[in-house]
Amino acid sequence: MSLSSKRELEQMALNIRLGIIRAITSNHGGHIGGSFDLAEMLAVVYSDFMRVNPEKPDWDQRDFMIFSKGHAGPALYAALALKGFFPEERLENLNNPNSLLPGHCDRNHVPGVDATTGSLGQGLSIACGAALAGKLRGTDQRVFCVTGDGESAEGQIWEAAQFAAHYSLDNLIAFLDWNKMQIDGSNDEVMRLGDPVRKYQAFGWNACLVKGNEVMAIQRAVRRAVEEPNGKPSMIVLDTVKGEGARCIVEMANNHCIGFSDELCGKVMEELREQGRKLGMEVE
C-alpha cells in the first residue's frame, strides 16, 4: 500500500477546509465547528483508504463512509467534491432552496454519500448493517463511520457498539469526533461522556486516542485497523478542537452552527491562506 506523505495529507485537509468554507459561506452560515475538525481524518481516509469509484458511486464492492453525525455534511461533501464525485461548484448550493446539497448528509441527492443521516444515533447502526453485509457476502469491503461526542449520549450508539462486537465486525472502522463541545455547552456540562476509549474497549472494540489534527497519527491508526483485523471493530477517538483549522472559529463560545458574515469569512480565509503558504499552495 502506498500511503500519502504528511505534506500531501495536510494539503488535502486544507483543501477540504476550503471546500467547507465555500459551501458554508454560499449559504451565509452552517455547521462549521464539527465540520472543520474532521478535515484531517477525511484527508487521510479518502486519500489512502477509501476504495470508491466516483464514476460509479454505487459500485457494489466499494468501501462505505457513513456520517452518523449527519450535520457534518459540509465536510463530507467537500471531500467528495475533491474526489470527483461532483463538480466543486456544486458546493455553493449548500442548503439553497431546491438544493442538491442538503446540509445534513443525504444519499438520495449527493453521489458518494452512503447514508442519509441527521437524526443522531442512527448512522452507526447503518454502518453495522453495511459491515455485516460485507461479512455475509465475503467481500473485503471496509465501512468507515463518523460519530460525534454529543451524539454518544444516544442509546442507539451503544446498541450498535454491542452489536458490532457481537458480530465481530472487524471491517468496521469508526471515528469519534471528540471535540468536547455540543450545542448547549461542553460535554461535561451537558452530559458527561467519560473516557470513550475505555468505554469502547469495555464493549469489546479496539479503541485508541489520536490527535485529530495530526494526519500521520490518524494514518497510523487507520492503517493498523485495516491491516491487522483481529475480530473486533475499531474505534479511533479523534482528540479534536471544535472548529480546528481557524483560530477565529475555535475562539468562539459556540461555533456549532453559525452565521457567516463577509468579515468572518475574510478572517478565516486569511488564516487558511497563511496555512497554504506554509504548505506551498496557492489559495485564492
Next chain:
Amino acid sequence: MKIRYTGQKAEKEVFQVFNETMRQLIEQDARVVYLDADLMGSLKTQELWKRYPGNVLNTGIQEANMVGVACGLYLNGFKPYVHSFSPFASRRVFDQVFLSVGYGRKSVRVIGSDAGIMATHNGGTHMCFEDIAMMRTVPGACVVDISDPVMCGAFLKMTRDRPGLTYIRMPRRDLPDIYPPETAFAEGRGMLLREGSDITLVGCGIMVATCLQAAELLASDGIEARVIDIVTVKPLDEELLLDSAGRTGAVVTAENASVLGGLGSAVAEYLSSVHPVPVLKVGIQDSFGRVGTESFLRKAYGLTPESVALRAREALKLKQAL
C-alpha cells in the same frame, strides 16, 4: 371473489406460514435476511436461525439498532425483513423507520406481530393501537393488516424487492381461513368478499372476519351488506371505495386499531373529498390497551360482529336522513 371463510380457525397458524415463507424466500434468494430482536421464540423461528445463520440474525433486544442494521444490509445488497412485537416495531422505532428507512429510501419490510388486542395477556404495554396511524404517514409506505394466513405468505413474498417501507401488521395465531391458497393480492387492491347494496363494511386484519359475521347478522334483518377487506390501508383502494360508496351510500369501517388515524380515518379522508357519505368507525376509541383474552378484549373494545352491525344500522339511519 370466492372465499373459503367458515368461521373456523385456519388450517395453519400465521407463525407457521411465516416460517414456511421465510424459508422459501431464503432458499430462493441468498440476499434475503430476517432479523429479530429476541422474539424468535415468540414467532417460533429458532429453527430457521439455526439452519440459516447467514440469513437469519438475532440483534438482541435493540429494536432501534435492528432497523438501522437492516438499512445498512440493504445498502450493501441485502433484502431485509425485521420483526418485533408491533409496539416495538413501530412506536418505539418510529424515527428510525421514518428517517433511516423512509426518508433514506431503503427497502425494508417491518413485521409487527400481535398488533392491537392480539397482544392479549401481554396487556397494555404490548398492545399497539396506533401503528397504522403512524406508519401511514411515512411517504411511500405500504401498510398491510393481515386478515388471513394466505395473505401473510403472499405479502412476505411480493414485497421482497419493494422499495421503501413495508409494514406488515399481523397476529401470530388464531386467524380464520378466508382466502383460497394462491389468491393473488396486490398493493392498493381491496378484496370484495360479499356483495350487498344497503351498506358497505370495510375491514382490515382480524376485523375482516368480524365484518363477514356482521353481514350475516344484518342479513337476518334483511339488510344486505357489501364486505370489503381493504388489505392495504396504504395505499388505499380508492376505486373500490368510491364504487362501494356510490352503490351503498353508507360505510362502516372496522379495525383492531385506534380510530384516530387508522383505517376509518383513511376511508373518511378519501370519501369526504370525493363522495361524502356517512362513515362510521368501529375500532379502539382513544383508549390504552389492557390484559385479557381475545374474546374478552373484543367485547371490552367493541370489536364484535354485534358492534359492527349496530354501527351499520346507525349508518343506515344517517343515510336515510340525508
